[in-house]
Amino acid sequence: MCLAASVAAISFAHAQSDETLKKLGSFKTTGKAEFTVIDQQSDSADAIRKTLEKITLPKGFEITLYALVPDARHMAVGPQGVVTFVGTRKTEVWAVTDRDKDRVADDVKNFAPSLAKSVPNGPCFSPDGVLYIAEQNRVLAYPAAEFFYEGGDVVASEVIPGGELIPEEFVSYNHTARVCDVGPDGKLYISLGQPYNVPPKEHMETFNEVGIGGIIRVNQDGTEREVYTRGVRNSVGHDFNPTTGELWFTDNQVDGMGDDIPPGEINRQTAMGQNFGFPWYGGGDVRTNEYKDEEVPGDVVFPVSETVAHAADLGMIFYRGNMFPKKYQGGIFSAQHGSWNRTTPIGARVMFTPVDADGNIAGETVPFAEGWLDENGEYLGRPVDVAQLKDGSLLVSDDLAGAVYRIAYTGSGS
Template sequence: MRSLILAALLTGAALPALAQGAAPADTKAKTDDLEKLQGFQSTNTQPAPEIPQTGRRADAIRKTLSKIKLPDGFKIDLYAVVPDARALAVGPNAGVVFVGTRKSKVYTLTDRDKDRVADEVRAFAPGIDFKIPNGVCFSRDGVLTIVEQNRVLAFPAAEFFYENPDVAAGVLVKQGELIPASEESFNHTARVCRVGPDGKTYIALGQPYNVPAPSKMDLYKKWGIGGIVRLDADGKNREVYATGIRNSVGMDFAPDKSLWFTDNQVDGMGDDTPPGELNRATKAGQTFGFPWYGGGLVRTAEYKDQTPPADAVPPMADLPPHAADLGMTFYNGKQFPDAYKGGIFIAEHGSWNRTQPIGARVMFAKLGADGKVESVKPFAEGWLTGDGEYLGRPVDVAVLLDGSLLVSDDAAGAVYRISYEK
């Protein structure tokens, strides 16, 4: 289906029919814009203004970066000033970076002179009324998927046509049908996505509670809330891929095609329990223990008298309690030393539910030849001061085409670039 969408774009044909639906009156104008974009019609939307890349804010961010500790040979620089920067998607052809947010915009970062610093930052598709467009991911053939709180959109050849405010768009899952509207919440609404080796789009759906009531379990299992769902490239044939997940905000496919993901675990159980999780799904239908387990093998008070599923898959690694491990990526680049190749970089957003805060760093999980996690250690740290002040809060990590590592930070409003020189 992605190839059909792209072919339609390049030939000027109509986009394949994708799921659509009526919108409330107060969003009618924006809905009309989206419908026009689906038919390659102009919306007369003006280009979004550029985000300034110089001045006091950029200088302050660079001052913070001078305090970040990295292994020998590595350095960190400001790649772009990006308000509310969260999930990252690097275009597979031109290397344009798309950045999701937990607000109402998706941004594009363009490095025209290839000096590894973004020259231009603008909002993408400014005529579309996005709602929490956190999830961004590319297919290998260049189709961008944006997953909002309760809608999924597709943009063929986005990194070649993004500079025009009018871009070809398709609706994969219409508004209100990713989850039931009754389950929309302000909590755990930042979706993430990945396009798998099978061409399907995988979407993590965090459930909105610290621990959900038993009365919610059947509904959530049916919809994949507190789990991962997958769809065909055209949005059809939705199925629940994995369950028993509290709130995953980071996932990536390993070279062996298994899906690894982080999971934020139950709050309010103490500073040092339960641990966060790094998990691995090897097939459809697996469950990962929540809400019977609050994290790792720690039982929740709410479900302590119930028997957990016998087939619950344990984590590949326990992560520091309440550090809020979010985005993750396998390192598939060639720039870093061999010790990092095939390992996993993880962005820790930093704790809120601890008397002594931890996190706000980038971790590295080293894998052994057997595919198991040998260690998880800090790679880049210094955004959390000894006084407990956050100078930044990493959210996501992505490998740039040159093999360097991008890190987003929604507190500082920035994207950083970590590079290595021998």
């Protein structure tokens, strides 16, 4: 398709979406609300349960299949505990419901089918129940999603309109999965991965202005946009420490520098505008080849925890529950998606990072649940995100198996 045709197609898609949003905002039906329902009793469920028998966990923990969810990526558990929304890197967001509270999903179907979506990877909730979905180049708000998700038409409004999250010229298939969160200040935070392995110098001024290669924040109505975090390559997971209110996030390191460098990152931000070193550093304190002769800003903040190279650290949360033993309470659970170009594959596991009561790292980042990468180097699953249910158990999404798992503590002691 030529450039002119591509631009025309994008413009047409935006026009269609704008018209649908107008109808939904006026509480009018679209006539396009046909659901896709995922059969939870298929043979795939039995095959995944067999895989889960191979997963190792600390003593007292168990992992079970919660739901079959195609292409499952980042998750948002509704404040009412009614439904969990699961994003994808394709065109659907899935609504996952456990009506009888037996901790196994009863039904899974696509959310708001009348509204076309593009890479709706990042759902997140405000404390008062507004669902935000960060797409490839748009952010929408669904003010009553947890209560009206059963209908095909769901009221939605634009927080950041289509084509305005980043300039269209930088929309890419690479590093385009957004995540979002509502901070303790009530603002909406959105990560903007940059579309290169290492960006060309000529784009850096625009990237810094827009917030590409960083995390932006806006009011929940989309106003007062500002760049909150700089020097990030591609963060696909962040959360706020519930004790200190500080933003923590994972970051994926530069490819093509070898199997063992640079390290992955877990970062802690203590003030607005801090710079976390990319593209001068490719991960940790490892300089990139492209910027090795460039002067490094003097205010670079280095990661508080370095993880194994190329394991692809994605979603993360601070554990806020009380089901798990005390050693896990207040710590970070994070998902490693697994390497894609390492000689010996690594990752595909859930990690744990201890954090003390003052908000400081209290030990190394270590495996918590692993076994999705077998002894032959074959991926049986690829964890993406971690979320917490009301009872304190964890959900883990897997976009390779197309599933969401539940990890619960069934033992005793601390």
